[in-house]
Structures are given as C-alpha cells and as structure tokens.
Amino acid sequence: MAEAHNALGEAETESTTVVVIGAGPAGLTVANLLRRCGVDCVVLERGSRAHVARRQRAGIVETRAVRMFESWGLADVVRGGPPHDGLLEFRIDGESRFVDDRDGSAGSGARLCPQQVLVENLTAAHLADGGDLRYEAADVSLHDLTGDRPTVRYRAADGTRHSISCDFVAGCDGEHGVTRTAVPEGVATVHTFDHGIGWLTVLADAPPPAHPLLAVSPEGFAAHFPRGPRSSRYYLQCPPDDDPGAWPDDRVWDALRTRLADPALVPGPITDRETFRLRGLVHEPMRHGQLFLVGDAAHILSPMGGKGMNLALHDADLFVRAVRDAVRGGDDTALRDYSRRCLRRVWSDQEFSHWLTRTVHEAGDDTDSGPFLRRLARARLDRLVTSPGARHAFAELMTGLDPAREETGPA
Template sequence: MAADQRELREAPESTTVVVIGAGPAGLTVATLLRRCGIDCVVLERRSREYVAQRQRAGIVESRAVRMFASWGLADLVLGGPPHDGILEFRVDGESHLVDDRDGSEGPGARLCPQQVLVQKLTAACLADGGDLRHEAADVSLHDLTGDRPTVRYRSADGTLHTITCDFVAGCDGDHGVTRTAVPDGVLTAHTHDHGIGWLTVLADAPPPAHPLLAVSSQGFAAHFPRGPHSSRYYLQCPPDDHPDAWPDDRVWDALRTRLADPALVAGPITDRETFRLRSLVHDPMRYGRLFLVGDAAHIVSPMGGKGMNLALYDADLFVRAVRDHVRDQDDTGLRTYSQRCLRRVWNDQEFSHWLTRTVHDAGDDTDSGPFLRQLARSRLDRLFTSPTAAQAFAELMTGLDPA
C-alpha cells in the first residue's frame, strides 16, 4: 500500500491519567492533577469554542467554593459575584425570602455560570502545563482491568493516537463513551422519571434580585440570573412538549402569570429547549482503572442545583485518591472512591427529589391531586415559619457533606 494511502498513526504515548471530557468535571480533574504535579491528557470531542460557550448550571455552592479554595484556586477559577444567600419562593404571588446560608464559616456560594467556570478552568489548566485536546473523535477504551489501560482516538486531522495510562477519568456525561466501555451487568442503574417536563429559556433580560422559585395553580416557574444582563427561566410543561409549542409570546405570558409579575421585562430569547426531569445513579462508579465522574455516573433533577456541584466533588475525591496513590502508594482513596461519592450523591438526590416534589405538587394538582398538594403546601409553610426547618434546608442547599 502506498504511503499516502496508509492510515496515519502517531507513536504510542504514556501518561498517568487520561481524562475523557472537558466540561466542568474533566477540567476540574485536569486542573487539580496539574496542581499536584501529575501528568494527564484531556480528550474532548467538541471544539474548544463550543465547550467554552455551553451554558448550563449557574451556582457553585459553598461546599464547592471551599473545595476550590483548599486548592488555592477559588479566586482564579470562579467568576461572578458572591451569592447573597437569599432564595425567593413566590407562592400564589406571595413572596417568602429564605436564607440558604448554613451559618458556617468560610466563603459562600458564587453565581458562576458554567461557561465562565469552564473558560477559567481551561486557562488555569493550560497555565499549569495542561494538555487539552479538543475535537478528539472515535475515542475507545481498552484493558481497563489491566495494569495499564489504553485509550485510542482520532485527532481532527485524521491521525490515530494511542495513549497508555494508569487511570481513566470518565467525565464525558450521560451519553459519553466511557460508561459504555463497562461490560453489561457490572453497573446497576437506579433510575427515576419524575413525570414532569420543563421548558428552559435563556434570554437577554434583566436577572432577578434573588433566585426565584414560583408556585401557582398554572404550574411551576423559576427565574435565575445567568449574568448581569441575562436570565434563565424554567416553565413546567407536559413531558413530551416540543420547544416549537412555546413561541415567544406564550413564554412571556406564562412567565408573567406564574411569576406573578405582570411587569416582567422581556428580552430576546437566545435558546429554548424542553426536557423531562429524571434522576439516575450508576453503582459502582468504578470499573477497574476507569473512574466515572459527574454526569457519567449520575444525573440529578435540576432542583437544588446539585448536578454540576456533585461533579466537582467527584473530581476532588478522584484527584486526591490519585495523588495519594502516586505520592504515598496509598490506595485507600481509590478503593473507597465509589462508596464515598455515592453517599454524597444519594444525599443530594434525596434533597433534589424533595424539593422537586414540593414545588410541583404544591401548585397545579392535576397530576398529584389535592391530598399531595396540601402535603406540599404544609412543607413550604414549615420552611417559611420554622427556624429549624429553615436551618435544615440551608444546610442541604449549602452542600451538607456526609463524607
């Protein structure tokens, strides 16, 4: 075969950790590894520009801020203003302000959109000599139960690459390749469909004074800041709704009604999509030398803002385990990684489920019925009137650490 017809292959490489995925989880893993002086390669199938603009979560909770601070990274990677600790519940138009700070010392939550965190983590990782490779196609994992796994991929120019490593960090989300590399029957998937749909809308419109959750007989709605001049809105809708069913006028009419704000300022809608609220946990979060991190292992209902934050905690535990292995030949963190992560995951799943059911059952009772509606209203009343209930809520919102 002529030389120009052969498939181009680079000589095999070697590193300590191959990180699959360059979202918040993968970049946190890579940045913390570099802080420890541990070499790694990050593979991401999307372009750097796409990943840097992808908008999802918006609040880094107190526990995660303190985690970054413990690595000396909080000021470097967290953009946006501090969260003032106030969350507004608006029930049938009546406002209730709840303080979600738990009273512990140390920095509080930060209003930091995902794209800002990704951009700053990217810069920090590269500044520390990180190796980020975007547009990596056809990623495949091999020999995960051996001493030296192999990762193969094709770069943007079509060249095939092979990397051997000690560990693989699967940070490529729910639909990535890493979890599918685990043989059938190894992982147990715990799933739950909440039977609820959301329309999520991103708009160039003024943010609220405080993150806002609204309960009404027309259904749930929410309004969150996503920057000084942009907002993210959520509207409860049938689980099988299509975004096209929600033209601009219908979106703004529904928001003004459910948020009990007839003067709500509209703005250009830059993105809209519908999705079903669901929860998913894979157990264990490890297979051989593959460690699942973030959405590759678990999906949490958006209520409570736990999804990205759980990914950050997984990343921290994984890096500390690898550091202990490399520096001290101590494998305790590696052996207990899944157990420690899952204890935290289930704790946050329970809180997210509680909050999801409360704000949805308390409003439109078409599905839940009047009995569950009254139970949910009682839970809200207790939150608004009982200091003990408010303190428990604040601990969970802040990020109660059961580990």
C-alpha cells in the same frame, strides 16, 4: 521533531498517569487538581473549544465547592460573578417568602458563576499551567480497563490516530459519552427515576432577578435565575415531551408573567430554548477496573437544588485526592473506596433534589398529584419558611457542607 508512527499509520503509544475524557466542569476540575498535586494527565474532548464554551447549564457554585477550589489555590476560577447573598425567594400564589440558604459557617459562600464562565476559567488555568488539552478528539475507545495499564485510542482533527497508555481513566464525558458505555453490561446497576414532569428552559437577554426565584401557582411551576448582569434563565413546567417550537416568544412571556405573578416582567431577546424531562439516574458502582466515572457519567439529577454540577465537582475532588495518595504514597485505599464515598453524597443529593422537585410541583398544579398531595406539599413549604430547624436543614443541604464533611485540599 516529527511524531513517530507505526506501520498502520498510528502515532506511537504515548504514556501518562491519567487520561481525562471530557472537558466540561468535571473533567477540567480533575485536570486542574491533578496539575496542582504534580500528577500528569491528558484531557480529550470531542467538541471544539468554542462548542464547549457555549454549553450553558448550571449557574451557582455551592459553598462547599467554592471552598474546595480555594483550598487548591484555584479561587479565581469561580470569580466570574457576584457572591450569592444567600437569599432564595419562594413566590407562592404571588406571595413572596424568603429562605436564607447559608448555614452560618465561617468562610466563603456560594457564588453566581454560570457554567460556561467556570469552564472558560478552568480551561485558561489549565493551559496557563502547561496542561495538555486536546479538542476534537473523535472515535475515542477504551481498552484493557481491568489491567494495570489501560489504553485510550482516538482520532485527532487532522485524521491521525493516537494511542495513550495510562494508569487511570477519568470518565467525565457525561451520560451519553463513551466512558459509561465502556462498562460491560451486568457489571453495574443503573437506577433511574422519571418524575413525569417537563421543563421548558429559556435563556434570554433580560434583567436577572434580585434573588433566585421559585414560583408555585395553580398554572404550574416557574423559576427565574440570574445568568449574568444582563442575562436570565427561566424555567416553565410543561408536558415531558412538549415541543419547544410550541412556545413562541409571546407565549413564553405571558406564561412567565402569570406564574411568576409579575405583570411588569421585562422581556428580552430569547437566545436559547429547549424542553427536557426531570429525572434521576445513578450508576453504581462508579468504578470499573481503572476507569472512574465522574459527574454526569455516573449520575443525573433533577435541576432542583442546583446539585448536578456541584456533585460533579465533589466527585472530581475525591478522585484526584485518591490518585494523589496512590501515586505519591502508594496507598490505594481511597481509590478502592472512591465509589462508596461518592455514592454517599450522590444519594443524599438525589433525595434532596427529589424532595424539592416534588414539593414545588405538587404544591402548584394538582392535575396529576391530586388535592391530598398538593396540601402535603403546601405544608412542607410552610414549614420551610416558618421553622428555624427546617430552614437550617435546608441550608445545610444547599451549601453542601454536611456535618461529616470530607477532607478537601492538596495536603
């Protein structure tokens, strides 16, 4: 049956409960969980499916998030890679020290699941469940967010314009998406912090390390992480505004061999390289009317500690349970409390990420930090690898399982 259009050539307004903006890990998790508790939604993504599938960022799904997916009956979405054995290697001036980031609790642990694998698995699960996922949605705009029924308008790939009326909008489209900018100036506070540190990130078809590796040396920080059975991601400390073009292959591999203290490091074809600044950002509150910010639309973290994607998955879980309570039982308590509950973990993870970022960088090259801060950072690393109490606190933060953990699951 042909779709009805109004006099302006726009499709007649559709209706749904939740419009999800963005089909990355946050948006697809929201969509899948909503389907699991019987709440209808429409997902709008400005990119193509192929483009979304190519985006590569995070690689480890933390313990809390793995158990969250299991509790919703979605365990398969994180089975794109081997379980993380819990060991994290700190290589300090060439000397290897290992920290176990498992907290000893019963149940599944973290998994090595690259972001693009998680996204593809979540996409497949959502579509198999009959989900409505619309790619190449351009010119998305949000209207009447403080009313009872907001409206989302967009232009489809064929040029037709569409309008969707809904109860809630989930803003899962990242820092530069339309949802965060839809919050009027003065309504929210944006807290920012710039570490003054840059990273060159390199993706290569090269053998992964036996364990995630963080290396501290006078030449600067470096890291080596698995991204698949034959793929690795590397990080090299560099000036914040460095040009990736200044890092030809030979320079990359020479720097990695030196900083990782591994003269025999096996190189491979480099498939992607870019530079970025390490920084933190928090949008507070994470709600405006019926718009709820989820993931990178609300917060950005330094990659240290692997909290960015995992924090987005936490937001998604809280948001869906709040919507479920409101739709099923007419109880909007969790919706009203959404921002406060999210921000409690956001600031905790920001602090952990900040602590680890400063520690591994200041412990190495002291050009900016100076010898006093360098020795303090070295003391923190020594405590981490020698003190059972410090190791337990570190494991608790890495797993995401704090003692006052939130309820999870579709009960």
